[in-house]
Amino acid sequence: MLCGGERFDLARTGLARTERLNGWMFIMPALVLLGVFMIYPILWSLWMSFQVGRGMNLSFGGFANILRLTQDPVFQRALSNTFIFLIVQVPIMLVLALIFATMLNDSKLWGRSLFRTAIFLPCVTSLVAYSVLFRSLFLADGFVNDFLLGLHLISEPIPWLADPFWAKIVIIMAITWRWTGYNMIFYLAAMQNIDRSIYESAKIDGVPTWARFWYLTVPMLKPVILFTSVISTIGTLQLFDEVNNIPPNAGGPSDATLTLSLYIYNLSFRFMPSFGYAATVSYVIVILVGILSYFQFMVVRDKRR
Amino acid sequence: MTGLRLRGVRKSFGVVEVIKGVDLDIASEEFIVFVGPSGCGKSTLLRMIAGLEEISDGELFIGDDKMNEVAPSKRGIAMVFQTYALYPHMTVRENMGFALRFAGTPKDEIARQVAEAARILELGDLLDRRPKELSGGQRQRVAIGRAIVRHPQVFLFDEPLSNLDAELRVHMRIELARLHRELNATIIYVTHDQVEAMTLADRIVVLRDGVVEQVGAPLELYDDPDNLFVAGFIGSPKMNFLKGEMEKGAVRLIEHGDIRVPVSVAAAPGTAVTVGIRPESFKADGSAALDLTVELVEHLGGETLAYARHGHGQLITVATDNDRGLASGDGFSARFNPEALLLFAADGARIR
Ligand SMILES: Nc1ncnc2c1ncn2[C@@H]1O[C@H](COP(=O)(O)OP(=O)(O)O)[C@@H](O)[C@H]1O
Numbered sequence: 001m002l003c004g005g006e007r008f009d010l011a012r013t014g015l016a017r018t019e020r021l022n023g024w025m026f027i028m029p030a031l032v033l034l035g036v037f038m039i040y041p042i043l044w045s046l047w048m049s050f051q052v053g054r055g056m057n058l059s060f061g062g063f064a065n066i067l068r069l070t071q072d073p074v075f076q077r078a079l080s081n082t083f084i085f086l087i088v089q090v091p092i093m094l095v096l097a098l099i100f101a102t103m104l105n106d107s108k109l110w111g112r113s114l115f116r117t118a119i120f121l122p123c124v125t126s127l128v129a130y131s132v133l134f135r136s137l138f139l140a141d142g143f144v145n146d147f148l149l150g151l152h153l154i155s156e157p158i159p160w161l162a163d164p165f166w167a168k169i170v171i172i173m174a175i176t177w178r179w180t181g182y183n184m185i186f187y188l189a190a191m192q193n194i195d196r197s198i199y200e201s202a203k204i205d206g207v208p209t210w211a212r213f214w215y216l217t218v219p220m221l222k223p224v225i226l227f228t229s230v231i232s233t234i235g236t237l238q239l240f241d242e243v244n245n246i247p248p249n250a251g252g253p254s255d256a257t258l259t260l261s262l263y264i265y266n267l268s269f270r271f272m273p274s275f276g277y278a279a280t281v282s283y284v285i286v287i288l289v290g291i292l293s294y295f296q297f298m299v300v301r302d303k304r305r
Numbered sequence: 306m307t308g309l310r311l312r313g314v315r316k317s318f319g320v321v322e323v324i325k326g327v328d329l330d331i332a333s334e335e336f337i338v339f340v341g342p343s344g345c346g347k348s349t350l351l352r353m354i355a356g357l358e359e360i361s362d363g364e365l366f367i368g369d370d371k372m373n374e375v376a377p378s379k380r381g382i383a384m385v386f387q388t389y390a391l392y393p394h395m396t397v398r399e400n401m402g403f404a405l406r407f408a409g410t411p412k413d414e415i416a417r418q419v420a421e422a423a424r425i426l427e428l429g430d431l432l433d434r435r436p437k438e439l440s441g442g443q444r445q446r447v448a449i450g451r452a453i454v455r456h457p458q459v460f461l462f463d464e465p466l467s468n469l470d471a472e473l474r475v476h477m478r479i480e481l482a483r484l485h486r487e488l489n490a491t492i493i494y495v496t497h498d499q500v501e502a503m504t505l506a507d508r509i510v511v512l513r514d515g516v517v518e519q520v521g522a523p524l525e526l527y528d529d530p531d532n533l534f535v536a537g538f539i540g541s542p543k544m545n546f547l548k549g550e551m552e553k554g555a556v557r558l559i560e561h562g563d564i565r566v567p568v569s570v571a572a573a574p575g576t577a578v579t580v581g582i583r584p585e586s587f588k589a590d591g592s593a594a595l596d597l598t599v600e601l602v603e604h605l606g607g608e609t610l611a612y613a614r615h616g617h618g619q620l621i622t623v624a625t626d627n628d629r630g631l632a633s634g635d636g637f638s639a640r641f642n643p644e645a646l647l648l649f650a651a652d653g654a655r656i657r
């Protein structure tokens with residue numbers, strides 16, 4: 001009571017006003033930069049998404065771009081490809097990351113910091129270098145085919161990058177290879193905060209290993225799993241680098257790996273520029289991110305609240 | 306029910322030997338307390354019994370079975386941890402019933418067991434709360450409940466009361482004593498607090514640096530310690546230790562004006578000894594006396610502790626019979642009976 005009254009009085013003094021002004025002055029540079037480089041482009045692109053026309057030749061088109069979305073088979077291709085990547089790759093990657101984290105959290109494991117580093121390293125390697133490497137590995141006469149042929153697992157080379165189905169598989173393997181370790185680090189960090197005696201207690205009480213993982217580790221990591229699934233979803237919706245660099249022709253073969261981001265890039269820079277429509281497609285990604293994140297929060301939300 | 310036998314049990318972490326050969330027999334339904342200073346290996350010894358640490362050398366029997374290689378869950382034990390180790394995302398009910406699901410216990414039987422444990426521990430109203438909605442004492446009771454539902458032969462407690470405040474500790478101590486009577490189980494209890502050990506134990510095991518210094522009933526250790534360490538560790542306030550030298554039929558207290566106190570122990574005249582006397586052994590009607598000057602007085606209400614010395618000698622604690630008249634700077638004569646003295650040889654062993 002007293003404390004609140006004092007603060008109230010302070011707020012009315014000149015001193016408080018000066019302090020408030022100083023506060024704003026301190027964050028002003030950051031605010032200006034944010035405004036110029038983030039908020040302004042966001043609003044500008046929103047406005048752009050209602051523009052039609054080619055190149056610099058723009059005019060307001062109302063909902064024309066949104067109508068165009070519904071009639072554009074390439075957009076629908078990109079959308080469905082993006083969803084396939086999302087639905088197949090994100091769960092595989094997160095489950096793998098969780099399993100690796102559990103194994104590498106075992107203090108009895110020999111050389112675990114070596115393994116941790118090895119699994120984490122891909123996400124800090126050069127994107128172009130790894131893309132080139134993946135492309136050469138999966139060439140028709142590349143290492144992977146040679147290896148599988150050598151083991152007699154396959155009788156003829158798999159057309160990895162020439163076949164729409166296999167090309168998707170290669171992309172999924174590539175992003176999984178690249179980002180599993182990154183997610184694993186979050187899980188490991190969270191696991192190290194769990195009191196070890198929780199597991200010891202469960203062990204003494206006869207809770208089997210799988211149940212310790214499923215009923216203890218997974219629920220206790222729920223907030224981190226939510227976090228990683230949201231950032232992975234966002235990352236996959238924005239998938240661009242791999243599909244642009246790994247297939248011999250970006251997005252190929254025959255648009256089998258075309259994603260929304262790559263389509264936006266093509267619309268803006270590769271084809272005759274269509275900035276307005278490209279902005280509309282970007283807003284599709286924004287809306288998808290919003291919807292999917294909301295659902296993920298709903299799914300893991302604490303039922304008691 | 307089940308007792309335990311430890312034979313030459315050792316534990317090394319790398320080159321560091323932490324438990325240096327422990328032999329111990331624990332009777333069925335006994336409440337046994339491992340006590341000792343922090344880092345002496347109490348938890349390690351307990352964790353070896355639980356199966357959480359491998360036994361480097363020696364043998365462990367629970368009941369008649371050698372348990373060295375047996376998995377923790379097959380040893381018929383339950384353990385309560387200092388940090389409680391509750392499952393944070395489960396309610397009290399789920400916490401207590403969780404492990405039973407994997408023992409093939411039917412659902413209604415689990416519910417019955419949980420209800421029974423909740424009754425014993427007075428947790429009935431809290432069954433649907435999560436650990437973070439409980440106080441420290443309640444969490445502790447849930448942890449105990451989780452142990453009870455498994456009906457183990459042996460309960461292991463690792464400093465279960467250390468995270469509670471003083472008042473709650475006293476309360477939980479009484480609860481634990483009641484629980485022991487009600488459960489008729491063997492309890493092995495680890496603490497660094499000698500008061501907890503004295504109040505709870507049937508027998509106390511005093512550990513120091515991975516070695517058992519003495520095993521005995523609380524009052525045995527208090528009245529008849531085997532060595533200097535046990536004498537100093539058990540009892541509060543701590544026993545006073547004076548320098549002495551043996552003479553024929555007496556001990557000469559070097560720092561107290563060479564007064565001679567008659568004692569009847571077998572030690573050669575001229576031997577240097579340490580003379581122990583408990584603060585509460587000073588009695589107004591004693592036949593011998595130390596001449597002391599009071600330095601500080603602590604009035605605890607029920608008793609008064611005087612910290613005093615002879616000349617520039619060491620500080621002696623005297624528990625007076627509530628002598629409220631004492632003040633700092635007073636000279637007084639601290640009387641005691643010579644039988645109350647305990648004598649220790651230079652290596653710390655008791656001279657009887
Ligand atoms: N996992 C371990 N690795 C290495 N040293 C350990 C380990 N656990 C305990 N120690 C050492 O063993 C000694 C006894 O530890 P502990 O049994 O926890 O002592 P207490 O419970 O009596 O305080 C300590 O010196 C501690 O540093």
Ligand SMILES: [Mg+2]
Nearest residue numbers: 347348349464
């Ligand atoms: Mg300990």
